[in-house]
Amino acid sequence: xxxxxxxxxxxxxxxxxxxxxxxxxxxxxxxxxxxxxxxxxxxxxxxxxxxxxxxxxxxxxxxxxxxxxxxxxxxxxxxxxxxxxxxxxxxxxxxxxxxxxxxxxxxxxxxxxxxxxxxxxxxxxxxxxxxxxxxxxxxxxxxxxxxxxxxxxxxxxxxxxxxxx
Numbered sequence: 001x002x003x004x005x006x007x008x009x010x011x012x013x014x015x016x017x018x019x020x021x022x023x024x025x026x027x028x029x030x031x032x033x034x035x036x037x038x039x040x041x042x043x044x045x046x047x048x049x050x051x052x053x054x055x056x057x058x059x060x061x062x063x064x065x066x067x068x069x070x071x072x073x074x075x076x077x078x079x080x081x082x083x084x085x086x087x088x089x090x091x092x093x094x095x096x097x098x099x100x101x102x103x104x105x106x107x108x109x110x111x112x113x114x115x116x117x118x119x120x121x122x123x124x125x126x127x128x129x130x131x132x133x134x135x136x137x138x139x140x141x142x143x144x145x146x147x148x149x150x151x152x153x154x155x156x157x158x159x160x161x162x163x164x165x
Contacts, residue, residue: 044069049159068126076125080111082148
């Protein structure tokens with residue numbers, strides 16, 4: 001019995017020597033288990049395309065897109081992000097209504113404060129993007145918006161664009 005107790009005590013001491021204070025993550029890195037730092041909870045949680053998004057001209061050569069980023073309390077916020085816009089043809093009576101991709105625009109970087117402020121519409125609490133079209137192929141199409149957040153999250157939303165005709 002005495003050797004068993006001595007063996008358990010020796011095992012406990014050796015285990016404590018190997019596991020005490022051994023961590024490959026620095027304590028201030030934000031990767032620790034537990035509550036997240038307060039500033040990380042203020043980022044966007046959801047993206048929404050406002051219903052006033054529409055084709056801009058008689059010739060349907062531009063889409064004016066109003067995008068708002070919402071936090072976890074559904075408040076519209078202004079935040080740095082990168083946005084990608086894609087236009088898909090709409091498939092009728094399909095489980096996945098996005099068909100062939102018709103257009104993709106270069107990513108719009110809102111991490112620069114000046115660019116972010118230029119696209120921000122304060123009275124709407126949303127961003128306004130004017131996306132040029134090559135041809136009037138935006139009749140009954142789906143606009144897919146993807147937001148790449150600085151935290152690494154990817155948010156997306158789809159919006160059906162109908163022609164005003």
